[in-house]
Amino acid sequence: MEKMKQLIEMTEKKEGLIYEAADHIWKNPETGYREWKTSRYMEAQFEALGYSLTRAGNIPGFYADLDTGKPGPKIAIFGELDSLIVESHPDADPQTHAVHACGHHAQSAILLGIAAALKEPGALDGLCGSIRFLSVPAEELIELGFRESLQKQGIIKYFGGKVEFIYRGYLDGVDMALLIHSGSLPEGKTLAIGRGNNGCVIKNITFEGISAHAGGSPEKGVNALYAATCGIHAANALRETFIDDQHIRFHPIITEGGLAVNAIPETVKLEAQARGASYEAMYEYNKKINRALAGAAASMGARLNINDHPGHIPLNNDRNLAAIMAEAMEAISGPGSVVTDEDWSTGTTDMGDISSIMPTVQPHASGSIGIGHGNNYYVADKKLGCLYPAECLVLTAAKLLSDDAALAKKVIAENKPYFKSKEEYLAAIDRLTMEKEAVIYNENGTVTLL
Secondary structure, eight states: OOHHHHHHHHHHHTTTHHHHHHHHHHSOOOOEEEEEEEEHHHHHHHHHOOOEOOOSSSSSSSSEEEOOOOOOOEEEEEEEOEEETTSSTTOTTTTTOEEETHHHHHHHHHHHHHHHHHHHHTTEEEHHHHHEEEEEESOOOOOOOHHHHHHHTOOSSSSSHHHHHTTTTTTOOOEEEEOOOOOOOOOOOOOOEESSSEEEEEEEEEOBBBOBTTOOOOGGSBBBBHHHHHHHHHHHTTGGOOGGGTTTTTEEEEEESOOTTBOOOEEEEEEEEEEEHHHHHHHHHHHHHHHHHHHHHHHHHEEEEEEEEEEEEEEEOOOHHHHHHHHHHHHHTTTTTTOOOOOEEEEEEEEHHHHHHHEEEEEEOOOOOOTTTTTEEEEHHHHHIIIIHHHHHHHHHHHHBBGGGHHHHHHHHOOOSSSSHHHHHHHHTTTTTEEEEEEEEOSSSSSEEE
């Protein structure tokens, strides 16, 4: 108990540093794979604390290790760098419309606070193993066209930042992973740990028609916008076939819908996500959605290109890690302050990809107001949204690595990850990748789909 009290005090000493970082990053939002200023800020802060960094190099982000000097498990603690785009948010960047409407600025501040606290003299006494701090880009799956351009240039292989970090080997040798996300909870509650949340396939969809005069000779054209809207309706018509506990979601947006009102739209582009509660559900329902899109394109005589990429694997929170973290938070904020339930979220996160290969937990802290991803979202109480989560993660890491890492070893022994290895995981997500002309018009008048 005395050790836990000391660690809380060590983290409280970093309160000013944590809040300063949260405020700075809030004022300088950047979207995924563009977080160069944010990454440089975090790098400078870590180096000022005496850490040696391994930078990602051609993308933002880095990791730094803290070794206790005694052999044992390696724990990963994450902080996410990227923002969202919410044009109507009062604090959105006037040029890019970027804003941290999901609280990732708080995560980065929390990560910095933990790294600072554990550099305090005596912080690592009695612990074994090591901690890897990872400052990661691109959790939010937005600006898919930009990410596709990075992929084609060979800069990234995967659209999600943690997925890219896995691929690059930055999680090699790590035994378990922790992250606390910002959130809004009932009064008196400081942490909520659910069962997990959906994964998703991300989709770039292009309908190609034939341009013609919209008023004078529409019969000479093929309307790509009508083909796209038919495709959206066809996918919507599948909804009654979605099994409830698979939590299937399909939500597209039209990013290009025609260039002139008096010309039949020739090219229409969609971005979309197909979400599900298991890898198998994502894979199978995405095939049904693609078939609906292809059938709609064929009905209008349009061509269709479907470019699918792995987004996130479903998150399954490790129950042992959840219990340890709940105990740590209650040591900070009192008995009954943690909510643990069997709720399943239909949102997605690339912490799910981490959870598919190692024990992982990502609960939500309190302190935020407004609607996540909305124009009224703020981390209003930084004590609840930043300081308490930092203290909780420090205590959780200490509990895991104390007593010759007895708890960490139990977590590792009892966890049953969905994939047996990084290689099996990468092969599975590559199976979700597809780029195809989905409608082929044969010379004999027949049509071949996909």
